[in-house]
Amino acid sequence: MRKADERAYLYEILLRKHPAIRHVKLTAELGSVAVWFDPRSLPKPKLFALLDAVLGNLGDATPFQKVAVEDESVHPERDFNLAVEGMTCASCALLIEMVLRRDPRVVDAKVNFATETATVRARMDRDTLNGKLAGIGYRIHSLDSLAQRRMQLERENLRIDEARKRLLWASLFSVPAILLGMAAPHTRIVGIVELILTAPVVLWSGWPFFDKAVKLAKQRTANMDSLVALGVGSAFGYSLVSLLRGKRDLYFEAAAAIVAFVLLGRYLDERAKGQAHEAIRRLIDLQPQTANVLRNGMEVTLPIDDVVVGDLLLVRPGELIPTDGIVVYGLSTVDESMITGESMPVVKEIGLPVTGGCINGNGSLQLRATAIGADTVLSGIVRMVDQAQAGKLPIQKMVDQVSAVFVPAVMGISALTFVGWLAAGASASFAFGASITVLLIACPCALGLATPAAIMVGTGQAAKRGIFIRNGESLEMASKLTAIVFDKTGTITEGKPQVTDLANLCDWPDDQLLALAGASELHSEHFLGKAILAHTREMGLSLEEPSAFQNEPGRGVRALIGEHTLFVGNRQWLEEQAIAIGPAEKIASKLAAQGKTPVFMAVDGQLSAVFGIADKARGNAREAIAQLHAMGVKTLMATGDVQAAADHIAALVGIDHVIAQARPEDKLAIIHDLQAKGEKVGMIGDGINDAPALAAADVSLAIGGGADVALQTAD
Template structure:
């Protein structure tokens, strides 16, 4: 390949890099458009800043080698084409992609609402979502990254890329520095404010003490609190407002009134209120940022799994290089105690790996030549060499981080309602404060009293608690789930799982171990057993099904190394047809062979799954295949029943084998010999009957049902198609995690409801109280700060569940 480098290759998806087009957003968009025109290509995703291209295709319509040659030719032609002067910052109409960036500078939910509203008005953007809790923005459309970042900067905020693990680490490090800076500001402001408050409570009439108050308050308001005024001014130029606007108005009014009164020789000063407002808000924001940081600990732990450097073997010389510089095919050395830098396979040496942080598997796993290794795992006592097979965005660890990121940034329906309230909250509060001031003045109150009550209204109002109610709970819950080996693609799955009433289970590889073995093999008289076994195993080499792999393993145990089939076609859920030399081989169920014109009667195999084989149109052999239930399956099903959830097994296996396994683990309802379409129909029928349905599966034949269910749970040891179709992945395949996920989701929704009730109830009671003069500005500012902290602290209770 001249123009492309293959980064990652699966049966139905490849990812390549086009180095010559790095940063060439328009040409990459054009490459995407050209590739999409090919009928065999199902989807194309481009990351311009990395010149990365992910292509999903139909391997039956276009072999992978042909696809790579096509991509290489088209990319090469585009790279060699002369450059044209750019005419637009947007890609062509057909090139639609998703971009996520980290947003810095948001101080409340109104900030997120402002950015989202502004981005949504851009005709190049189909949808935009900005999450205050996770400080991220995600857009889908034709806007490229530099244009998106420019739009966000124009509103007074900073946007940072977060595509790679290294970029995410930089963002996390910036967040840590931000929390430290917030702590320094808060402590400094509080130390200066305390004596001001003590003096203010004494209500001195001496000008000396008034000057002391002024001297201590000025650095608090104009130093530590300068950020509120600069942000409010920037927002005012954009004709918008947020929580900083309310604080700037409140603290600025109190400070300005006090300075003018001091100069005029009057005694009604509010220096303690101005200093207290800024100090309490800074203290609250520090505690809030610190608590939000704890909610994001799951991401931090995942990012720390990737080592910053790796030992590259180049011409038998060891060279330490940054992980970001590694390429597919590089040979790496991993020493005892080091973390595996990227995904790959062992080429030399033997060792044990601790895979617990990635897969949840507690016991060390022995690895030798040819065995796959996952980036982020800790090496045991042995050294080994490995060949990198996936780097950068394509590693398992990067995929997990993206999944957790996406789940935490998802907005639930309840949060969208809170966003709508936050969008009009600040302007509404300013109006209420103005009405409060005018009403008190009209009623004959002193100017200082009216001003104090208006300032209290400005400060007591808090859209922050409303904006944090949902995302902090989701962050804490998805982080807790990730630590348990449950990876959630989106927050909606977390919400929906709390209301599941029925769970539909696949059998093989889901409730069973997925390692079926041939326990019975019989050949029809007139056929040679070794020849039949060799032909059937050759036919099954192209299959991804567990049963097919068991036949291949059985043949190898008997000393037969199957050759690849000359032609292969799979009827999902039924069987396969293959041509090996001059023979046509059919392997599958009795019904599949009957459809192909081969009549056969299947004897009872006492709980085993029968697999039949026909050669050249004649029934030739019968395999009996057995698979043991997972050790945790029976306890997992019992736990689900305790939660009030109905369980059903729907499998493509025969009735005897299906009922045998179901009875062993305690599933009362069984549907056997179900095709993929039938599985999907059963899920649809249950949903039509008013049930909320979860589907648990691991194979290609489960993908339609996983996608059709309210929540799909994919077994992490299953196929890529199943994992892509489901919003929840159980990394180590333990179905006991399903019950844990449901319990966690119920607790999460309960905490979200508590947060929303508190946030809305607080504002409903506090604003009228402030308008009626029941709260001083200092008390109002402290209450506002504590309201946000209480919501985040309540969400953090999710991280304490074991």
């Protein structure tokens, strides 16, 4: 067993199938195995006997011929995102993974049948990889850019058309053959008519089954196509021989019927996959296929794949932005609802970033391309949907294990059926017919398709509604959640806070004070900071770029504006700077009682103002919380806001437990405390201060318009 990877892999699989064995860990390099088992069901002496028996049954198989590993300088390690053509069931994906992982040049390989995609990390070029899979009957295509993904979807449409065509012809010929076989006497003339009707079904409509089965047989492997080919070929061949010998035991109509039924299943599978890919198709359609590039002062229209980083692009009013970039000239509004979910267009001026796929407003923009192809935000969203659809749930991993042994098990049962009927005294023709029946009824691929199809359709429908799921595991875990922790601002509330009050506690004019406050929040990602900035811009105030800026998550900001040092944030932030807030106590309490959040501002160490900021609860928040309570899920709000404002919002939406003035480490501690009590915890947030808690939660959800760190941390 030592250093025999193939035998070690098989040994572990066979041991795991015993119901009394809980877990197996095998190290081929050392020739050692660790087994976790139930001693009540499998006493230790019987375990040792089982280990010896399984190892002995493996025999001394010829080791797999290793490929000579080339120098890494010739082919460095690369990642391939691929579309795979030719897979017909889940065992195809397992076969491709096994073949790839046998090659020492392949570092990792993951193949998903439902999405017909593969992710491979290997030290080889694409042609070598393609040749390797072509040898077992599959073709691959690159998915590095949105244009290549668009081509994959077009090929998918062609496959659906081809599947429809084969099904149509198979049905046209097999239905009369089945009726004839059921109603007419089994005479030689009827048999010849059945042969004429079923030959096109088996030899043309069913030809892909035989083609794939032969290619797999050359590699000494088998899958569902092998079952179909073996069953249909046996039935058709036996019937042909019987017809020539003048016998009446004919199965022409059975062979044609199986081909037609399996083709119907394949066609429905292709359609289901096509519908689930609709979400990705719509995302891909957001990117225009051409871009207007300015080169040497001349405008040139180029395919999007020919655009390179650094190109100067021209975007006219109403056009889709071709790729990610930075505005270098012009002023316009851009509809970024695709990314942020916000319906209001965003003003874009020189120096601001734009995202490919968004819609330009009434102005013309010139932008410098900063990302192309697979590096754009839109491609990243498509990859997230792909990854979620390709993720295997814990239950699906169990299904994969069953699928891996399903085909050889069915073939074995078919052989035993034949031998058993012969031993029981039945005729060879009857025994053969029974064994064929076993092969034919085992052909459908629902076992391997059901779970990945459910993931694919679920995540696809979610993507249509603007919900992007990173991994399939979170789908299964989400159903087991017992407690959910909510952030307040931007999560339970709309995330569109507005400045409603300004209490000026110094001698500065309001406009000058507001200009300093807005300037200090220029680089803030917090919703309250954005509210102050938006308020100052609405008033048309001129804002000075801060020469220094510090963001303290869960506290506030520190900024140096000209010669003035500003602190803007909550009570704790100012108290940590030894700034007395006594004069503002009553003002803050009054604002909080009204459901408004007080934000304190100090200039040069002196308390200067208190802002009152209000944010409405989302319209469906109360209904959503009520549904969670009806499902038995506990809800809790953890927010950095003051207690009175937090209590006000919690009362509006129906949350009973509130933890106010919570810092990032406090939110993280809340998650850990709930988990220590045995709860399965979900966390919903949107800001940088939520990222630690999002990472620690069993399932994490981030609001689309939130900070990038929160989005990248969430499931």
